[in-house]
Amino acid sequence: MNNKVELVCPAGSFPALRAAVDNGADAVYMGFRDGTNARNFPGLNFDERQARRGIEYARSKGTKVLLALNTYPQPQTWGTWTHAVDMAADLGVDALILADAGLMRYAATTHPDLRLHLSVQGSATSYEAIEFYREHFNIQRVVLPRVLSMPQVRRVLQNTRVEIEVFAFGSLCVMVEGRCYLSSYATGESPNTCGACSPAKSVEWSETSRGREVRLGGVLIDTYKPEESAGYPVLCKGRYLINDDLRYAMEEPTSLSVLDILPELVRMGVSAVKIEGRQRSPAYVAQVTRVMRQALDACQADPDSFVPRSDWIAALDKMAEGSTHTLGALERQWQ
Amino acid sequence: MKLSLGPLLYFWPLEDVRAFYREAAGWPVDTVYLGEVVCSKRRPPKLEDWLAIGEELADAGKEVVLSTLALIEAESELITLRKIVENGRFSVEANDWGAVRLCAKHDIPFTAGPHLNVYNQETLVLLAGLGAQRWVMPVELPRETLAAMQAGRPEGMETEVFAFGRMPLAFSARCFTARAHNLPKDDCQLRCIDYEDGLVMRSQDEQPFLTINGIQTQSDTTADLIAEIPDMQSLDVDVVRLSPQAHHMGHIAAVFHAVMAGELSPEAAVQKTTRLTAGTPCNGYWHGQAGMNWTAPDLEAVKE
Numbered sequence: 001m002n003n004k005v006e007l008v009c010p011a012g013s014f015p016a017l018r019a020a021v022d023n024g025a026d027a028v029y030m031g032f033r034d035g036t037n038a039r040n041f042p043g044l045n046f047d048e049r050q051a052r053r054g055i056e057y058a059r060s061k062g063t064k065v066l067l068a069l070n071t072y073p074q075p076q077t078w079g080t081w082t083h084a085v086d087m088a089a090d091l092g093v094d095a096l097i098l099a100d101a102g103l104m105r106y107a108a109t110t111h112p113d114l115r116l117h118l119s120v121q122g123s124a125t126s127y128e129a130i131e132f133y134r135e136h137f138n139i140q141r142v143v144l145p146r147v148l149s150m151p152q153v154r155r156v157l158q159n160t161r162v163e164i165e166v167f168a169f170g171s172l173c174v175m176v177e178g179r180c181y182l183s184s185y186a187t188g189e190s191p192n193t194c195g196a197c198s199p200a201k202s203v204e205w206s207e208t209s210r211g212r213e214v215r216l217g218g219v220l221i222d223t224y225k226p227e228e229s230a231g232y233p234v235l236c237k238g239r240y241l242i243n244d245d246l247r248y249a250m251e252e253p254t255s256l257s258v259l260d261i262l263p264e265l266v267r268m269g270v271s272a273v274k275i276e277g278r279q280r281s282p283a284y285v286a287q288v289t290r291v292m293r294q295a296l297d298a299c300q301a302d303p304d305s306f307v308p309r310s311d312w313i314a315a316l317d318k319m320a321e322g323s324t325h326t327l328g329a330l331e332r333q334w335q
Numbered sequence: 336m337k338l339s340l341g342p343l344l345y346f347w348p349l350e351d352v353r354a355f356y357r358e359a360a361g362w363p364v365d366t367v368y369l370g371e372v373v374c375s376k377r378r379p380p381k382l383e384d385w386l387a388i389g390e391e392l393a394d395a396g397k398e399v400v401l402s403t404l405a406l407i408e409a410e411s412e413l414i415t416l417r418k419i420v421e422n423g424r425f426s427v428e429a430n431d432w433g434a435v436r437l438c439a440k441h442d443i444p445f446t447a448g449p450h451l452n453v454y455n456q457e458t459l460v461l462l463a464g465l466g467a468q469r470w471v472m473p474v475e476l477p478r479e480t481l482a483a484m485q486a487g488r489p490e491g492m493e494t495e496v497f498a499f500g501r502m503p504l505a506f507s508a509r510c511f512t513a514r515a516h517n518l519p520k521d522d523c524q525l526r527c528i529d530y531e532d533g534l535v536m537r538s539q540d541e542q543p544f545l546t547i548n549g550i551q552t553q554s555d556t557t558a559d560l561i562a563e564i565p566d567m568q569s570l571d572v573d574v575v576r577l578s579p580q581a582h583h584m585g586h587i588a589a590v591f592h593a594v595m596a597g598e599l600s601p602e603a604a605v606q607k608t609t610r611l612t613a614g615t616p617c618n619g620y621w622h623g624q625a626g627m628n629w630t631a632p633d634l635e636a637v638k639e
Contacts, residue, residue, distance in 0.1 A: 072452055074476070100452070100458065101452075103457065123431075125408055126433045128407070128437065132432045179452070184625070192475070219544055249511060332519075334508075335508045
C-alpha cells in the first residue's frame, strides 16, 4: 500500500488555522498579509507575530505549516517578495509554496535547505515542466492545476519523483491557474499581479427591474432573479450571451469534490490532497477538514470497499459554491 | 526595431492558412511565428504543413520561429513538442516550462513566449542562462514594469511587446466553443473552424466582453499600441508583435511599419488602425489599468 496521503487545509486566519489543526489536518497552508499570496483579501492572512503564533499552535499538535508565496513579483516591488521568503525561512515553515521561477531561484539560492513546493499558480501541467523545476530548484512537491484528467494525472505520477498534490475540495478555477488574466482585464488586478481574483472593491450590486445585477469593473456579469441565490461574483461563473443564447458560458457556480474518486487517487500514489478556501470562514474549514479527515482515513484503511457516506456528501455540498459539486477536469466529460 | 507576426491563434481551413502566409511573405514584417498554440486537435495544419509554410517565408527573407502549445496535458502533445524543439531548421518560441526544459537540454536558442509568466528580471536572467534570446512580455504587464525590466535585462536579450490583436487572457481544460454548441470536447467536431476571429461572448446588456476561442479565452477588444511606438523605441523594445486577425493584416502591418520608420505620425496611424480592429481598441494594460480600457492618445488634440 502507498504511504500516508497528507491532508492539506487552508488557514486564512488564526481561528481557521486552529479549526484545521483541531479537525485533523496533516498540514495547513497560510500566507502573509499582503500581495505576496494569491488570497490577498482584506482582513485575511498573517503578519509575522500571528504567523509565529500559528506555527507554534500547529507544531504543538504535530501539524505542518506551509507558506504560500504564490504571486508574481515585478521589479518595482521585488524586495517585498524576497523579504517574505527570508521571513518564512526565519519562521521555520515546513515548506514554501512558490509560483514565480525567479523567486524560486532566489529561494533555492538563498535558503538551500528550505523545502520548496511548486504552487498551482506555477501552471505545471506536464512532467516535463515539473522536472524542470526539480532539476533547477529541487522542488519536492507540485500542486497540479485543475486541468488534467485522471489518466493524465497518472501519467504525470509515473514520470516524476516529485510528490503530487491535487485539489480535493473547494471553489473550482475553470482556467489554468497562473495563466488567467480575466480579472485584470476587467478590474486591473489579477491573481498573478495582486493575489486577487475579482477584487471586492470592483464589485457593484444593484437592484433593477430586471433583477439583482452584479458588475465587475463595470461589466455586467450576471443578473439574479429574486428566488436565485447569488455567490461571490467571479467572471468565469457569470451568465453571458453567446449566439443570442443566455448561459453559463464557462462554468456554473459549483465546487470541486473528489470524494467519489478518492480511492483511485490514493492508489495512484498522490502524496497530498488539498482543500481550497483560505478566504472561507473557520466554520467552513472545520467542517470540510473533519469530513475529509474521516473520508481519507476510511479510504486509506480499506480503499477497495470505500464508499462516500451520504452524510459526508451532504455536509460538503452545504459548504460548496452553488451547493453542488463536480469532478472538474478529472472527469473527461466535464471538459 | 523589428515587426513580428505572432502565431495564428484561430483555427482556419488549411487553404486559408496557406493563403494568409503567402500574402504575409510580402508584408513588412521581419519575423513570423508559426504553429498551433491553442489546441492540439486543430489539424491540419500539421507540423509538416507549418514547416513547409516556414520554408516559403524564410525564402522571402523572414525570420521564422515555431511556437509551442501553451497548455500541455496529453502525452501526444509532448511528442509534438519534442518534434518542434528538435526540428533542426527554425528556432522555437517556448510557451510552457516543459518546452523551456527541452530547448535547454538540446542547446536550442529560444524565445520565451508570452505564456511563461516572465514578471521580473530574476526570471529573465534564469531564462537567459537556459538559452533564451528573446522574451515576450505577458500582456497584463504595464509600461512601468517594462521600463524597469529594460533597465536590467541580461546582455543580448531581446524584448518583444504584444502590440496589436485580441489578447489571450486564459486557458482551460474545457473547450468553450464546444460547450457553446452543447458538444463534449472529445466530440467537438472542430466547431472553432466556423469562427475566423473567435466567438463573441456578450454581457446581458449586449456589450461584447470576451472572445471564445476553443480552450482559450481572449479579450473582445483588440489591443492597439501603435501610438506607443515612439515610447517603445525610447525603451529599446526590439520587436513589436501583431497578432493575426482574419482581415486587414497587411494594411495593419504597413501602418505599423510606417510609424516605426518615422514615415507616419502615431496620431495619424492610430486613426487608421482603430478602424481596422476586429473588436473595439484597448490599451488599458499598457497604462496600468483594467486591460479593456481605452485611452485615446492625443486624439482629442487631433480632433479639435
